[in-house]
Amino acid sequence: MDSTTVLVLNGPNLNLLGEREPEIYGSDTLADVEALCRTACDEAGLTLEFRQSNHEGVLIDWVQEGRRGIAGLVINAAGYTHTSVALRDALNAVTVPRVEVHISDIHAREAFRHHSYLTDVTDHQIIGRGVAGYVEAIDWVAARRAS
Ligand code: CA2
Numbered sequence: 001m002d003s004t005t006v007l008v009l010n011g012p013n014l015n016l017l018g019e020r021e022p023e024i025y026g027s028d029t030l031a032d033v034e035a036l037c038r039t040a041c042d043e044a045g046l047t048l049e050f051r052q053s054n055h056e057g058v059l060i061d062w063v064q065e066g067r068r069g070i071a072g073l074v075i076n077a078a079g080y081t082h083t084s085v086a087l088r089d090a091l092n093a094v095t096v097p098r099v100e101v102h103i104s105d106i107h108a109r110e111a112f113r114h115h116s117y118l119t120d121v122t123d124h125q126i127i128g129r130g131v132a133g134y135v136e137a138i139d140w141v142a143a144r145r146a147s
Helices: 030-044 056-065 078-082 085-092 132-146
Strands: 005-010 047-052 072-076 098-102 124-127
Touching (some): 005 132, 056 085, 072 132, 098 132, 124 132
Parallel strands (some): 072 098
């Protein structure tokens, strides 16, 4: 990874995207999301690093890996959004622009999804825009880099 890299991290169960609950998450798979992100990065002259893990510690290791020297970090922490102080602490040590993404509108769903531990340790949030939110996040990183 280098100064052109956008690191896009995906949390637990997002590997199953497209397999169920299309009324909430749409029918795109995570591979489709990666392809959308790759196109967005290509168009912005950025390099995509796209990862998914079901394991909190792995996600924390990856956040630490991207904490400096890259263009930006985009994270959909999935269920860990609502539970993980450890992931929050890792994001708090990141010096590059950080974007929190959620495909669904977490504020319009069950009460336990309304709170995110990550919101006040990220620089920008894109919530409820479907998988297009990932592209918006990359475009935000690109625009911030250009300014
Ligand atoms: O809306 C989002 O992007 C979420 O981060 C997705 C998480 C959920 O726990 C958050 O509250 C909001 C769920 C990720 C699992 O997504 C799947 C979607 C379809 C099929 C299987 C898993």
